[in-house]
Amino acid sequence: MQNFQFGNPTEIYFGQGQIDQLAKNIPAGSKVLILYGGGSVKKTGLLTTVKDILKEYQVGEFGGIEPNPTYETLMQAVELIRQEKFDFLLAVGGGSVIDGTKFVAVAVPYAQGDPWELVRDRLPVKNALPFAVVLTLPATGSEMNSGAVITRKALKAKLSFLSKAVFPRFSILDPVYTYTLPERQISNGVVDSFVHVMEQYMTYPVKGKVQDRFSEGLLLTLLEEGPKALQEPKNYAVRANLMWAATLALNGLIGSGVPQDWSTHMIGHEITVLYGLDHAQTLAIVLPSLLEVMQEEKQEKLIQYGERIWNLPKEMPAAEKVAAAIERTRSFFEAMKVKTRLSDYGLGQAVIEPIVANLVAHGMGRLGETGKVTPEAVREILKKSL
Amino acid sequence: MQNFQFGNPTEIYFGQGQIDQLAKNIPAGSKVLILYGGGSVKKTGLLTTVKDILKEYQVGEFGGIEPNPTYETLMQAVELIRQEKFDFLLAVGGGSVIDGTKFVAVAVPYAQGDPWELVRDRLPVKNALPFAVVLTLPATGSEMNSGAVITRKALKAKLSFLSKAVFPRFSILDPVYTYTLPERQISNGVVDSFVHVMEQYMTYPVKGKVQDRFSEGLLLTLLEEGPKALQEPKNYAVRANLMWAATLALNGLIGSGVPQDWSTHMIGHEITVLYGLDHAQTLAIVLPSLLEVMQEEKQEKLIQYGERIWNLPKEMPAAEKVAAAIERTRSFFEAMKVKTRLSDYGLGQAVIEPIVANLVAHGMGRLGETGKVTPEAVREILKKSL
Structure with a gap:
């Protein structure tokens, strides 16, 4: 720790x-x-x-x-x-x-x-x-x-x-x-909270057992309750669990004593400021591709995430488990009705360089828990997000 | 919630x-x-x-x-x-x-x-x-x-x-x-923290998903790291996890929005004040018997606890699962070298009435999350703890 x-x-x-x-x-x-x-x-x-x-x-x-x-x-x-x-x-x-x-x-x-x-x-x-x-x-x-x-x-x-x-x-x-929120805001809120947890959890292990389990508890709660909020907007218990999970996802507790990433957010901010997408939409676009590109440095935690959040069998080969964990993350965002591709929002190849340029201009040329999310990596992430 | x-x-x-x-x-x-x-x-x-x-x-x-x-x-x-x-x-x-x-x-x-x-x-x-x-x-x-x-x-x-x-x-x-703590204090600390979590978790369900999972995360951490602290007193990661888990076990967070019990503590306090046992020793004596006596009102949570903490198979019959969960809790305390019977500390039948009388004198005639831990129930709990 x-x-x-x-x-x-x-x-x-x-x-x-x-x-x-x-x-x-x-x-x-x-x-x-x-x-x-x-x-x-x-x-x-x-x-x-x-x-x-x-x-x-x-x-x-x-x-x-x-x-x-x-x-x-x-x-x-x-x-x-x-x-x-x-x-x-x-x-x-x-x-x-x-x-x-x-x-x-x-x-x-x-x-x-x-x-x-x-x-x-x-x-x-x-x-x-x-x-x-x-x-x-x-x-x-x-x-x-x-x-x-x-x-x-x-x-x-x-x-x-x-x-x-x-x-x-x-x-x-x-x-x-929260009963009267439009569907888009329910969806965005769940995805935003989910990615907040991931930014503090999906890095490399430092034997922070309490932090890991608290993060996993929030992720499981968001996974279970998010879709229910879309189906039963006036279910108090569902709304209460989502509200408390969203608050605890970013109140400093789960990120204390562990490395943090935040590159998905930083890339997402540039997409919003340049192209006007909702914050959560940008996160849903960036995170799955970022996990793919950075999977080597995140491998141990991706495996833990696959097993504890997605119930992937222990005996599944590591590479397969990592791929499945990432794919299920993307599917969850889609199930929450938040699209995960730049093209879903009418954006293409042409947006990549402006996003990278903005990041560099804002002093964010080396993002992520180990500084390995470089402009080159961001290009690759965005290409995979087309 | x-x-x-x-x-x-x-x-x-x-x-x-x-x-x-x-x-x-x-x-x-x-x-x-x-x-x-x-x-x-x-x-x-x-x-x-x-x-x-x-x-x-x-x-x-x-x-x-x-x-x-x-x-x-x-x-x-x-x-x-x-x-x-x-x-x-x-x-x-x-x-x-x-x-x-x-x-x-x-x-x-x-x-x-x-x-x-x-x-x-x-x-x-x-x-x-x-x-x-x-x-x-x-x-x-x-x-x-x-x-x-x-x-x-x-x-x-x-x-x-x-x-x-x-x-x-x-x-x-x-x-x-904490490296220089005597074994008895390591043991007592782990048992005390474990029971703090149980007092806020082992009641009846109110759909507090985040609270349940945070509590379970603390219990699992204490179970895994407690015995290691006895074997490897200078393992930093073990000590760090135990320290942070003990703090979060009773800082108000996991008990927010859920019913709380605390009867194990209240009964334990009277044992300490009357017979001088360590606080954690009294908790290790009381909790397993209390869970047995109050198992009907705590049944749903005992089953959840058995499955999530002790990995008991879903298909195990409820009564068997409850019994196994309680038995494993007692075994864990014993494995932490904290004895779980009044007789282990030289106490017998004769202590029951003074303990009950002291509770009543201190205005604690109806303890527990639903007030069902009455003097009669306390007698039964203490008899099972002999």
């Missing part, structure tokens, strides 16, 4: 009706800005519920945070907060709204320059406005972690930042809020 | 050499009291190391905290701290030292009465001195939770308390510190 530091102060209120915790946990007298996305929280009535519960507070609203939240949009919220002196933020939505809120939280007190510097230069962040979350879409784990991914349209850049200052103070996870 | 609240702010520094984090994380200018147990930290040199690292601070010492730490001893530390105005505590040891430190941390600022009231009456605790931990014995999970168990000798009472105020600020977990 590798040395690690792990800590996660976010308080989770999980289950039906936990929205009641909202007013008990936002400091009295706060001036609260509610941030949300494209308006589904208006349609479902959740925004009204939240405002009713917060009627003792001064409350403002900032809607319109888009999927892959942009610097351009978020800076409008920063401006509003600076003018109106909001001092507590409440993200009501999924990963994009939460990530956007994290950027806003650190940008507001950053007066010494353009807040984009915090992301671009990964500056250490000391101050952030406090914020909380009401989660509507289980996928990114942002509700219980200290990371965010922000897009700057003008620069075609989609970059991540990490800071202990942006752990949510608390997050409300009510599985019932 | 049941509704739950989960949060755990303790920062973990895990791995060889993490003691270097000590001085970086105790606020400058603190007046630090180091608390420890019977003196093994002197023999191993750890106390000297800690004092060397803290040479920029004002430091005092309080040794002699016993296994099953007592109010009587701890109140001496409280007195010392009040007189000398220490403002940061550092527990160097295992669960008893950490639990003792937690009591001291809440007792010092409790000026309105006898601090025992906090435990006896489970009063809400608002204030506590900040403290950190250097762990030497993986077992209780106290290094990453908000609970403690305190004994008051004069009253023959061993009682627990819980408060968010007593999460350690940070804990240093270096597996190398």
Whole structure:
């Protein structure tokens, strides 16, 4: 096991009706800005519920945070907060709204320059406005972690930042809020969570038995419950298991003390920023091919994954087992109705060089747990993904 | 899945050499009291190391905290701290030292009465001195939770308390510190951790798939690594896995959203306070018989446990599977060199009524996840444990 530091102060209120915790946990007298996305929280009535519960507070609203939240949009919220002196933020939505809120939280007190510097230069962040979350879409784990991914349209850049200052103070996870998600978001959420686990699990073994088994527990849960969520959208137990699995897939725990990959995500980010695919679509395209190309360095874990997740027989020859494990991963994404080929999205050979060039431009010429996902390897991965 | 609240702010520094984090994380200018147990930290040199690292601070010492730490001893530390105005505590040891430190941390600022009231009456605790931990014995999970168990000798009472105020600020977990543990403490630690998981897992199913699989991952790790720790005391990977498993066995995570039992612990506490057995010895005595007596209400989980932990074949008849799962649990404790019968410790029939009477006196007449562990059931459990 590798040395690690792990800590996660976010308080989770999980289950039906936990929205009641909202007013008990936002400091009295706060001036609260509610941030949300494209308006589904208006349609479902959740925004009204939240405002009713917060009627003792001064409350403002900032809607319109888009999927892959942009610097351009978020800076409008920063401006509003600076003018109106909001001092507590409440993200009501999924990963994009939460990530956007994290950027806003650190940008507001950053007066010494353009807040984009915090992301671009990964500056250490000391101050952030406090914020909380009401989660509507289980996928990114942002509700219980200290990371965010922000897009700057003008620069075609989609970059991540990490800071202990942006752990949510608390997050409300009510599985019932996910009943109304469109199918595409259910599918995307399951694939995203699955790949989060894989980024922290599918590397090389370091005898981290607890980490491996926790990761495997999450993968099995996502495999079993994901398809059920498509068939029975109002099955509480299914939604609850998916929600909790998605949160634990990226709250720092399973990745503590083990190597991590993240090249699927980094390649995927460039596909999204250049060609507009959903985040999870890019992951479903990249991961199976990446496992194929990097199978030598991942062999031991691919075999363990094949046996423990896909029940492949111990006596199956290693090469066959690896191939079967990768093929089943691809089939699972397809069964979740997320296509796994660039061509499924109308993209061809011509996209490969721009993606590679963007990675290199963003300083990501050597990705993966051992730095072996080079531009050459990325080309091969993308060719296999055509 | 049941509704739950989960949060755990303790920062973990895990791995060889993490003691270097000590001085970086105790606020400058603190007046630090180091608390420890019977003196093994002197023999191993750890106390000297800690004092060397803290040479920029004002430091005092309080040794002699016993296994099953007592109010009587701890109140001496409280007195010392009040007189000398220490403002940061550092527990160097295992669960008893950490639990003792937690009591001291809440007792010092409790000026309105006898601090025992906090435990006896489970009063809400608002204030506590900040403290950190250097762990030497993986077992209780106290290094990453908000609970403690305190004994008051004069009253023959061993009682627990819980408060968010007593999460350690940070804990240093270096597996190398466990190399010098006596065999009995290795054995006890593994059994204690195993039973912690069982108290949160072996109840009735609520479709908490993630919780079940995390619990099973910890159980399998303890089963595999426990015996190895006895054979190869300096195997780093084994010690690291045991240490991390013991911490996660009782940090609140696996018990969130699922029913919990804890009757084995409550019965065990009375055996310790009345007859002086080690905590883990009492658990090894009680758990197998408790599973036998309560097998009807725990049947579904016993079957799952038999299949997933003990690899019992799916087609085995239920009753046989339950019996085999319980028998293997007992054999595992014996293989860890912890005896599982009251008679192994020179106790007989005569202890049953005093144990039951003590439970009732402490308000524990209906224990277990459904309240069915009544005095009558406890008698039956203890008879089966003779």
